[in-house]
Amino acid sequence: MAELHAKNIVEYLEEQRQKETLRFITCGSVDDGKSTLIGRLLYESKCIFDDQLKALETESKRYGTQGEKIDFALLVDGLEAEREQGITIDVAYRFFSTDRRRYIVADTPGHEQYTRNMATGASTAQMAVLLIDSRKGILPQTRRHHRIVTMMGIRHIVLAVNKMDLMGFEQSVFDRIEADYREFAKDANLTTLQAIPLAAVSGDNVLKRSENTPWYKGPTLFDHMDTVTVTEVATRAAFRMPVQWVSRPNLNYRGFCGRIAEGSVKTGDAVRVLPSGKTTTVKSIDFFEDQLPEAEAGASITLTLNDEVDVSRGDLIVTTDHPPEVADQFQVKLLWLSEEPLVPGRSYWLKVHAKEVSATVMEIKHREDINTGSHLAAKVLNLNEIAVVTISTTHPVAFEPYTVNRTLGGFVFIDKLSCATVGAGMIEFALRRSTNIHWQSLEVGKAQRALLKNQTPRCIWLTGLSGSGKSTVANQLEKRLHAEGRHTYMLDGDNVRHGLNRDLGFTDADRVENLRRVAEVAKLMVEAGLIVIVSFISPFRAERRAARDLFAPEEFVEIHVSTPIAECEKRDVKGLYAKARKGELKNFTGIDSPYEVPENPEMVIDTSTKSPEECALEVWRLIEGK
Amino acid sequence: MNHYKQLEAEAIEIIREAVAGSRKPVMMYSIGKDSSVMLHLARKAFYPAPPPFPLLHIDTTWKFQEMYAHRKKMAEESGMELIVHTNQEGKKAGINPFTHGSSYYTDVMKTQGLRQALDHHGFDVVFGGARRDEEKSRAKERIFSFRSAGHRWDPKLQRPELWNLYNTRMRPGETIRVFPLSNWTELDIWQYLHVEKIPIVPLYFAKERPVVIRNGQLIMVDDNRIPIEPGEKPQMRMIRFRTLGCYPLTAAIDSPATTMEEIIAETFNTVSSERQGRLIDSDQPGSMEKKKQEGYF
Numbered sequence: 001m002a003e004l005h006a007k008n009i010v011e012y013l014e015e016q017r018q019k020e021t022l023r024f025i026t027c028g029s030v031d032d033g034k035s036t037l038i039g040r041l042l043y044e045s046k047c048i049f050d051d052q053l054k055a056l057e058t059e060s061k062r063y064g065t066q067g068e069k070i071d072f073a074l075l076v077d078g079l080e081a082e083r084e085q086g087i088t089i090d091v092a093y094r095f096f097s098t099d100r101r102r103y104i105v106a107d108t109p110g111h112e113q114y115t116r117n118m119a120t121g122a123s124t125a126q127m128a129v130l131l132i133d134s135r136k137g138i139l140p141q142t143r144r145h146h147r148i149v150t151m152m153g154i155r156h157i158v159l160a161v162n163k164m165d166l167m168g169f170e171q172s173v174f175d176r177i178e179a180d181y182r183e184f185a186k187d188a189n190l191t192t193l194q195a196i197p198l199a200a201v202s203g204d205n206v207l208k209r210s211e212n213t214p215w216y217k218g219p220t221l222f223d224h225m226d227t228v229t230v231t232e233v234a235t236r237a238a239f240r241m242p243v244q245w246v247s248r249p250n251l252n253y254r255g256f257c258g259r260i261a262e263g264s265v266k267t268g269d270a271v272r273v274l275p276s277g278k279t280t281t282v283k284s285i286d287f288f289e290d291q292l293p294e295a296e297a298g299a300s301i302t303l304t305l306n307d308e309v310d311v312s313r314g315d316l317i318v319t320t321d322h323p324p325e326v327a328d329q330f331q332v333k334l335l336w337l338s339e340e341p342l343v344p345g346r347s348y349w350l351k352v353h354a355k356e357v358s359a360t361v362m363e364i365k366h367r368e369d370i371n372t373g374s375h376l377a378a379k380v381l382n383l384n385e386i387a388v389v390t391i392s393t394t395h396p397v398a399f400e401p402y403t404v405n406r407t408l409g410g411f412v413f414i415d416k417l418s419c420a421t422v423g424a425g426m427i428e429f430a431l432r433r434s435t436n437i438h439w440q441s442l443e444v445g446k447a448q449r450a451l452l453k454n455q456t457p458r459c460i461w462l463t464g465l466s467g468s469g470k471s472t473v474a475n476q477l478e479k480r481l482h483a484e485g486r487h488t489y490m491l492d493g494d495n496v497r498h499g500l501n502r503d504l505g506f507t508d509a510d511r512v513e514n515l516r517r518v519a520e521v522a523k524l525m526v527e528a529g530l531i532v533i534v535s536f537i538s539p540f541r542a543e544r545r546a547a548r549d550l551f552a553p554e555e556f557v558e559i560h561v562s563t564p565i566a567e568c569e570k571r572d573v574k575g576l577y578a579k580a581r582k583g584e585l586k587n588f589t590g591i592d593s594p595y596e597v598p599e600n601p602e603m604v605i606d607t608s609t610k611s612p613e614e615c616a617l618e619v620w621r622l623i624e625g626k
Numbered sequence: 627m628n629h630y631k632q633l634e635a636e637a638i639e640i641i642r643e644a645v646a647g648s649r650k651p652v653m654m655y656s657i658g659k660d661s662s663v664m665l666h667l668a669r670k671a672f673y674p675a676p677p678p679f680p681l682l683h684i685d686t687t688w689k690f691q692e693m694y695a696h697r698k699k700m701a702e703e704s705g706m707e708l709i710v711h712t713n714q715e716g717k718k719a720g721i722n723p724f725t726h727g728s729s730y731y732t733d734v735m736k737t738q739g740l741r742q743a744l745d746h747h748g749f750d751v752v753f754g755g756a757r758r759d760e761e762k763s764r765a766k767e768r769i770f771s772f773r774s775a776g777h778r779w780d781p782k783l784q785r786p787e788l789w790n791l792y793n794t795r796m797r798p799g800e801t802i803r804v805f806p807l808s809n810w811t812e813l814d815i816w817q818y819l820h821v822e823k824i825p826i827v828p829l830y831f832a833k834e835r836p837v838v839i840r841n842g843q844l845i846m847v848d849d850n851r852i853p854i855e856p857g858e859k860p861q862m863r864m865i866r867f868r869t870l871g872c873y874p875l876t877a878a879i880d881s882p883a884t885t886m887e888e889i890i891a892e893t894f895n896t897v898s899s900e901r902q903g904r905l906i907d908s909d910q911p912g913s914m915e916k917k918k919q920e921g922y923f
Contacts (some may be wrong), residue, residue: 009887012894013817017628090784092765093758102629104809116786123788244642249675257671259639259790289671298627300638300671313646337786351791410789419795421785559822608845 003434023159025121025151028131029141033162037131037200038094038107038414039072042206044222047096068540072200090114091121100226115148115370115384116337119424122152123410126230129158129221134167134197138180140371146185147370150289151333151386151426153406155191156230160221165199169212194224237297238322239263239271240400240408242353243315247302255286255302256311259355261407262400263319264296265303270320273311274398279320280307314355316398316408324400324408326428329392331365333402334381338415338422342381343509345516347546348422350393351412357393358549359413360516365389379509390431394549400425417541449529453487457526458623459551463538463598464561465590468570469607469615473561474535476616481531489525491518492535506587512543519547526555531623539595559619560601565590567608630821633814637664637806638671639790640769641753643676644804645671647727648751652744655681655708657693657700658870659826660755660807663815665704666824668753668808676733680707682743682752686735687712688723688872690848696827709747713739724853732875736919741777750796753804759811763915769808775799777917812868816893820886830889832866832881843877868893 028034048056060071092107106121108114122128128149132142143585149157159181167173178195185193196205198221204210205220219227240262247255269282285292286302295301303317311317318324336342343359350359367378367387376528382386391483394588402409431465450457460477462470471492481488497504501517504510515538525532538544548556568590569577587593603622605615627634645651653668658778668677681704692898698767700709713721716734722729744752758765763781772785776799785793796802807815819826836847838858845852848859852874854860865878866889884891 007891013820013890016817017630019629021629021632022633090766090781092762093809094765095759095809120786120788124790244639245646245672247672247675247744253674257642286673288673296627298635300633300635300642302673349795351793353791354643406789410791412786412788412791412793414793414795419793419797420801421787421793424786424788 014508019097019100020231020468021101021104022127022225022228023104023106023125024129024225025106025108025118025125025149025154026131027108027110027118027122027145027561028160028162029133029139029145032110032133033200034110034129034131034561035107036072037129037160037198037206038105038164039205040200040203041103041105041221042096043072043202044099045096070301070573072334091117092376098222098226103225110145112141112144112370112384114146116335116424118145118154119335119337122149122154123153123406123424125149125154127156127225127228128154130162131162132177132181134161134177135174136343137177138184142181143184144370145371146188147368147386150188150190151335153402155189156228157185157190157193158221158224160196160198160200161195162198162200164197164204164213165202169197169199169204169210171213171215171437174213174216192228194218194228196221196224200478237263239265239269239317239319240324240405241265241301241303242355243311243313243317244354244407245313246311252486253304254308255304255594256317257300257302258317258354259300260295260297262297262405264294265319266294271317271387272303272320272323273309274316274318274323275326275396276315277326277466278303278307278309280309282306282497311386314353316353318398324398325430326396326398328360328394328396329390329431330399331388331390331428331431332411332425333386334361334389334413335386335422336381336383336423337468338420339383340415340418341383342413342421343421343512345381345509345513346391346542347549348414349414349416350391350411350425351398351414352399352427353408355397357397358546359391360546362390362392373508382454385421388428393426399427399430401429415542416545437454446527446529449527451527455486455529455531457521457529458531458555459547459558460531460557460559460619460623461522461525461538461544461547462534462535462559462561463544464563465565465568465595466537466588467571467573468561469612470535470537470561472612473559473605473607473615474533476534476535476612477619487529488531488533490533490535491522493537497519506593508540508587508593513541515540515543515547519543519550522547523550526551537589537595539589539593541596542600545619557603557619558598558601560598560604561607561615562597562604563607630814630818631903632809634667634670634818636790636809637667639666640673641806642793642808643790644751644753644770644794644802644806647792648802650747650749651679651751651753652682652709652747652749653677653679653753654755655683655697655700656870657683657689657697657827658755658757659711659815659819660757662700662826663755663810663818664755665700666822669704676705679753681708682711682747682749684736684739684743685710685712686731686739686872687717688735688851688874690827690829690846690870690873690876692827692829693870696825700825709743711739711743711746713796715743722851723872728875729751729809733873733920744777744801749801751794751802751804753781753806755804757807757810757812757815767805767808769805770794771803771805772796775803775805777920781915781919803841807891813890813893816886816890820890827870829867829870831885832864832883834862834886835865835878836860837865837878838864844879846873846876846878848873 026034086475094105096103108118108121161174161177174197197216198205230237241258241260242255243258247256265409272279281308283304344361347358349359350357364378365388366375400408411425412421415422464470478488478490501514504514522532522534579585581590589595713735721734749892768784837844838860866881867878883892
């Protein structure tokens, strides 16, 4: 690039403004020279400054693997642990530009245990540079990386056949690798696939055409990146904007802020608000001090509408011509990101565009072997595993399939207790049954039924160790309520496990499902106007929390029966502790399966210090407000 | 959509998303050029309403005089609340960059000061102007950078951040640092300042200023607190700053660039990185990563 002078600046700025940005990801296994290639790209595009180069020389001598030569890999491995171990752990973002384009490259780790970091990098990339060590050819890791990038929706791949210098720049080596890959990737529905013979360490075919590969007639890496068309031709481009924020600075202004996910919008356009389905027209498109006649995909704007329709964060404003689907049950592809396995039936936060809802996995249809793509049966999903699952959400969600629009079809699962991001999902389609089963609009509701019974329906949830006295207290409580003419029902392990849940055992996954069913039954009974007393060990916070979420805020009363384990074991009414101690009973709460103490129960009672009658009285006082 | 519109739209999306997921957000205001761009984007994100959060400046008391003047002006013009916090214990103990060394000084006056201010006000989401092109460990950081209770950053335990979906859920005591300018480069910042005509501290423009040379770096004599070593003599030189921090820790460059156009031309042609002028980045190996783990921005 030529020297720039201040007087050419207007011209220069105009040039810069016209440049497109290409986001890509580099992947490949441990020693394929990925970081070296990125270092080389930065160096060749003159994006390494003198002081950085000097620091690099010093570090190359200390950590480098290239002897006296500069080790470009050290430019990109930014964390101390990475430099010490000589591997990439987390994704790093780098920036460089050529005269044609600007680039954001995500350098991602190749190890299987960092798959989630690779998916992070791939989620925003338009193209992938897949590195292959020409000495080794296609490895299981290459297949895994190919699967992740195509799953994440990348349709442009550069097959960078690296370290050609170590194979004497032999054409047959390159041809065989390219043919192997094309055969393997033939079902991947790629839009472009370009194989390039490279030696990143010396720069062959990176920027300049290599004299060592006279047989190669294709573009160099830079030529290809500068010219490949990656903008998907939108076949439909129907307007969709998720509402991120409602702006109400005064009574006269109500603006809906968001970033256009697809299509464009003009003043006066007819629009629909989803999921409510209300229609209106666009009054103005506001951007800072300007009003725009039109705005296109990717723009962050504020819309005002002509009618007073109800719009909240998480709604979609869309064209009335081709509105997207709204559903609450989906088939999705799910990549698990957490050490804590996914358990079907457990409730998570699901975030899709600006919408957050509660969601559960109903069924794991099959797990996919990440190396071979074959289908496997699975009851739980562990870190870095991929599966096709069905999910249901507590509220309807407007969406597009992920293959149609990444912004409207990609979602994350967030753990309700740890708040960690635990899963990444891609919506495939809505399950038909959810759209076909409409809730009956009932004339007689919970309030009417409760009124007739002259009581406030509630779910009293007693949790505690086996033998803590839950059932005894529950019985006492029900007797007292009954005596006062209250309509009650008690759910406990015995009456549920012998019938409704007799197909379930005591593994973590079965316990979760057991409690999910109990909570749902309790909910129906509360709908019926009853006071339901649930007496279950219910050892996990997540499930008690999920149960609570089913009810209105005042409806759910969590009672922790906190009788110490020593006392419970001493009582051992059913002889279960003795069996568990002998190892005859597996997964016994308090012995070889954990009990997670409630953090904020409405009440704590201990039957080792008070009688069951006194305890029941306390609970009764709490719920009757006496 | 061209490059600048894309960066701008992305930053606005990030700012709105962070505020929507926050109980009590705040924006760091360091008076520098990146802060100025970030503040401008925040105003665009919520216009015609003012940004729904205050600005926070951690004042080490060692900023350049012209920075204080600019801070006052910007606070008045934006109409936003400006919170200024100084680590009073550090100030009382007379902690300064000359006698205590840059590393200890930065920890006490900046990192500790910041943690005090965040804890005192209970902010849960904190906007920062850091960019990924500045430094190697920053290149690894998420846009929504999660901090455990005690403001610690664990580079090996970052939340996966897919698509434009930002997880803003947190438990009591945990916080999130949000970097809307993550994908901007130094050149992008200058060009945006130019196109949007955003006012910045005059120190970025070249002018004759008094300097001393230490370890080959040009240090400006901004007030009489700087101890002049024997044999040292302040001299007037045509200098400007590419980055602004505490004046004893921020080196100037020789430059004739007095206009925005000249600065952009010079940035384009330059051969050394912007943070070279930041003495704290190189005071120990992997130093930025270590400072970040302790809660520095």
